[in-house]
Amino acid sequence: MALALVLAVAGLQTPARLGLAASRRAAVRMGVGAAPFGTPADFRDSVERALGSNSKKHVALLGSTGSIGTQTLDIVREYAEHFEVISLSAGGNVELLAKQIAEFKPSVVGLAASEKLPELLSRLSALGVTQMPKIVTGPDGQIAAAVAEGADTVVTGVVGVAGLLPTIEAIKLGRTIALANKETLIAGGPIILPLLDKYGAKMTAADSEHSAIFQCLQGVPPGALRRVILTASGGAFRDFEAAELLAKNAADPEWVRQKATTHPNWDMGAKITVDSATMMNKGLEVIEAHYLFGVAYDDIDIVVHPQSIVHSAIETSDSSVIAQLGWPDMRLPILYAMSWPHRIHVDYGRGIDNKFDLVKLGSMTFKAPDYAKYPCIPLAFAAGRKGGTMTCALNAANERANELFRAGKFDFFGIPKVIEKVMGAHEKDWLAKPELEDILRIDAWAREQVDVEAAKLASAKVLIH
Numbered sequence: 001m002a003l004a005l006v007l008a009v010a011g012l013q014t015p016a017r018l019g020l021a022a023s024r025r026a027a028v029r030m031g032v033g034a035a036p037f038g039t040p041a042d043f044r045d046s047v048e049r050a051l052g053s054n055s056k057k058h059v060a061l062l063g064s065t066g067s068i069g070t071q072t073l074d075i076v077r078e079y080a081e082h083f084e085v086i087s088l089s090a091g092g093n094v095e096l097l098a099k100q101i102a103e104f105k106p107s108v109v110g111l112a113a114s115e116k117l118p119e120l121l122s123r124l125s126a127l128g129v130t131q132m133p134k135i136v137t138g139p140d141g142q143i144a145a146a147v148a149e150g151a152d153t154v155v156t157g158v159v160g161v162a163g164l165l166p167t168i169e170a171i172k173l174g175r176t177i178a179l180a181n182k183e184t185l186i187a188g189g190p191i192i193l194p195l196l197d198k199y200g201a202k203m204t205a206a207d208s209e210h211s212a213i214f215q216c217l218q219g220v221p222p223g224a225l226r227r228v229i230l231t232a233s234g235g236a237f238r239d240f241e242a243a244e245l246l247a248k249n250a251a252d253p254e255w256v257r258q259k260a261t262t263h264p265n266w267d268m269g270a271k272i273t274v275d276s277a278t279m280m281n282k283g284l285e286v287i288e289a290h291y292l293f294g295v296a297y298d299d300i301d302i303v304v305h306p307q308s309i310v311h312s313a314i315e316t317s318d319s320s321v322i323a324q325l326g327w328p329d330m331r332l333p334i335l336y337a338m339s340w341p342h343r344i345h346v347d348y349g350r351g352i353d354n355k356f357d358l359v360k361l362g363s364m365t366f367k368a369p370d371y372a373k374y375p376c377i378p379l380a381f382a383a384g385r386k387g388g389t390m391t392c393a394l395n396a397a398n399e400r401a402n403e404l405f406r407a408g409k410f411d412f413f414g415i416p417k418v419i420e421k422v423m424g425a426h427e428k429d430w431l432a433k434p435e436l437e438d439i440l441r442i443d444a445w446a447r448e449q450v451d452v453e454a455a456k457l458a459s460a461k462v463l464i465h
Contacts, residue, residue: 033294034196034203037217046341055342058086060151062142062166064100065093068157068180071331082344087148089141092116098123108148109133110141142166147173153338156181161443164188171201178337180206186284187392188439189291204337209285210292211333212311212324227315228295230285231305235276236260238306242372253411260412274402278415283380287391290384297384304367326356375416388432389442396446397422404454421453422446
């Protein structure tokens with residue numbers, strides 16, 4: 001079935017109408033991105049840091065009880081000679097937070113759930129903690145952790161736009177941001193890049209794909225990046241043809257819903273697993289790559305790679321392609337985000353034989369993504385090309401649509417349908433150069449607008465079978 005026809009059956013626009021142009025290689029890159037590479041000053045700085053003898057980092061960890069946070073603390077625990085925890089922040093998991101405080105002895109702790117402070121204090125007392133950290137509750141807790149005295153590296157493991165303000169305050173202090181909070185650039189890119197430049201702060205990537213690109217760029221001279229190649233697992237429906245998935249969705253949407261929440265490679269959170277199934281996760285990574293590395297959208301490609309061994313690649317100006325390979329292990333990109341430009345001897349991700357063996361791996365496969373099956377990809381490209389606040393609207397709309405899909409409010413292809421409607425509604429108040437207040441306002445608006453658009457389409461019996 002032709003792409004345009006399949007999209008029409010799904011009720012979606014074609015990639016061309018959404019702004020996903022046919023492969024036209026732009027000769028001009030956007031310019032300097034958030035990550036420290038691509039300028040003579042960055043090149044000199046990374047060499048000076050690498051040659052420096054003192055590689056110990058003093059860490060402020062935002063979101064210490066989440067997946068990124070606990071893995072970060074695994075690294076700190078094992079390599080105490082390289083890392084020291086200065087501050088922690090968490091939401092409401094005071095049982096785990098208390099144990100982390102007792103073990104790592106931070107000087108500052110942020111607790112978002114103010115009502116749980118008495119419980120946290122009680123647990124700390126029960127664990128024998130006599131020297132209490134400074135504890136800041138509520139929304140100010142994240143900021144207090146981010147700006148804690150003595151920290152030089154801030155790991156942003158917190159989820160959502162709540163990570164924006166503490167990240168901004170840390171940037172103002174010139175700290176290195178080990179970025180795990182995607183909203184920082186996807187929603188806030190237009191305000192973050194000028195701040196990094198103004199305050200001389202650095203930003204490294206803590207997720208696997210962008211870490212791979214960043215690693216490949218080490219030593220690449222200024223102006224030599226031609227193209228970024230983002231790899232993707234393909235998610236739950238990678239082995240389905242578009243027409244087959246459309247038919248299955250129409251006949252048995254509940255089966256598709258269950259399938260979409262189960263990843264073929266990893267056990268991830270429900271939201272991320274669905275994002276992988278729609279491949280919106282890769283669309284969001286395209287936007288993040290644009291802001292991190294200053295590369296034009298025409299020079300970012302997505303390749304489906306089911307084995308997840310090549311974590312991403314770059315093409316340089318002389319047509320060389322440089323890739324980063326390894327067994328999947330999130331501790332590795334987190335480690336490099338914190339230790340950059342140093343390399344610490346570890347055995348993470350070395351497989352059952354304690355090494356990466358290409359011979360035993362045998363083969364790897366690659367294919368282009370099918371936009372009829374993954375219409376969220378062209379939506380992300382369209383939002384990125386529009387720029388300004390459109391990427392914020394896209395991200396917030398996707399989070400809410402993902403949530404409604406998991407709650408059974410509409411079917412699988414309802415996700416891109418609703419996001420597309422929200423993007424269209426945002427055209428009338430789109431801003432090219434937003435302030436922080438604009439980002440927060442549009443994030444909240446887009447989430448509410450998803451409910452409005454979903455109700456409209458449901459009443460027209462477009463979304464629910």
